[in-house]
Amino acid sequence: MALRHFLTLRDLSTLELNQIVQRGIELKRKQHNNEVFQPFAGKVMGMIFEKSSTRTRVSFEAGMSQFGGSAIFLSSRDTQLGRGEPIEDSARVISSMLDIVMIRTFGHDIVERFASYSKVPVINALTDDHHPCQLLADIQTYVEHRGSIEGKTVAWIGDGNNMCNSYIEAAHMWDFKLKIASPKGYEPKQQFLSEFAHCVELVGSAEDAAVNADLIVTDVWASMGQEEEQKIREKAFADYQVNERLMDLAHTDCLFMHCLPAHRGEEISENMLDHKNAVVWDEAENRLHAQKALVEFLINENLKKDA
Ligand code: CP
Numbered sequence: 568m569a570l571r572h573f574l575t576l577r578d579l580s581t582l583e584l585n586q587i588v589q590r591g592i593e594l595k596r597k598q599h600n601n602e603v604f605q606p607f608a609g610k611v612m613g614m615i616f617e618k619s620s621t622r623t624r625v626s627f628e629a630g631m632s633q634f635g636g637s638a639i640f641l642s643s644r645d646t647q648l649g650r651g652e653p654i655e656d657s658a659r660v661i662s663s664m665l666d667i668v669m670i671r672t673f674g675h676d677i678v679e680r681f682a683s684y685s686k687v688p689v690i691n692a693l694t695d696d697h698h699p700c701q702l703l704a705d706i707q708t709y710v711e712h713r714g715s716i717e718g719k720t721v722a723w724i725g726d727g728n729n730m731c732n733s734y735i736e737a738a739h740m741w742d743f744k745l746k747i748a749s750p751k752g753y754e755p756k757q758q759f760l761s762e763f764a765h766c767v768e769l770v771g772s773a774e775d776a777a778v779n780a781d782l783i784v785t786d787v788w789a790s791m792g793q794e795e796e797q798k799i800r801e802k803a804f805a806d807y808q809v810n811e812r813l814m815d816l817a818h819t820d821c822l823f824m825h826c827l828p829a830h831r832g833e834e835i836s837e838n839m840l841d842h843k844n845a846v847v848w849d850e851a852e853n854r855l856h857a858q859k860a861l862v863e864f865l866i867n868e869n870l871k872k873d874a
């Protein structure tokens with residue numbers, strides 16, 4: 568059996584993704600009931616961060632502690648990675664000592680190269696191209712509030728970025744329709760769109776995307792690493808703010824999600840996070856539960872492989 572990683576949503580089957588979402592709901596119930604569940608005593612996760620994080624770091628680190636294991640925070644500022652030690656050498660060394668590794672970095676090829684030299688499962692905790700962990704939490708949140716997302720219509724409004732790409736893959740894996748509204752020049756890559764033409768549609772405006780949506784999602788206009796483009800992007804994205812007016816075009820029970828951190832007054836209106844259909848705080852909390860389900864799945868798959 569091959570070693571399993573989670574670099575994009577397509578590394579798992581739809582069945583496995585749904586099992587993880589259901590298990591996330593179950594682990595959340597356990598946690599809320601103060602049940603102690605420590606199947607991974609002595610297991611250690613490596614957490615490699617080349618970009619900032621609040622939710623991802625806290626959720627993985629807390630999750631490993633709750634499982635009875637532990638986690639080591641490895642910033643590229645303080646490790647030899649930041650001084651040019653090759654990713655392949657780092658992967659061989661780090662994975663020889665740990666049970667699972669998560670990486671947040673820039674180029675997607677970095678997680679792919681790490682994974683190909685790793686002896687243990689590798690989780691993509693965000694690259695320039697994908698953020699699959701966020702999608703596990705988003706789908707868990709949708710399921711908890713509205714039931715299955717299959718056949719629903721999701722509106723992605725804003726940048727054709729890492730989150731948008733993971734939504735495109737999610738539309739394929741969970742069989743929902745994705746309408747994307749991005750300013751000219753900020754759409755997802757044409758080749759990626761063409762591959763998923765059966766479930767993804769590029770539309771002309773934020774309003775077109777919002778009409779009849781069951782879920783509206785957005786993200787910052789300038790992602791990590793694009794700070795210098797902030798001003799140019801504010802101009803380009805001015806017609807792409809998610810606000811109450813846009814929510815009124817969608818179905819009355821349409822949910823609103825944002826992976827956070829959010830910039831009030833930019834991609835969302837000042838009060839959007841307080842909208843009656845906004846579920847962003849549940850979405851953020853679900854990073855913990857969904858990723859615990861993912862970690863449990865990957866560690867157990869790896870143990871089965873060695874058995
Ligand atoms: N949504 C998300 O990944 O948040 P952090 O950047 O805080 O980890």
Ligand code: NVA
Pocket residue numbers: 693728729730786787789790791826827828
């Ligand atoms: N698109 C954002 C997501 C942050 C969680 C970024 O990459 O900075």
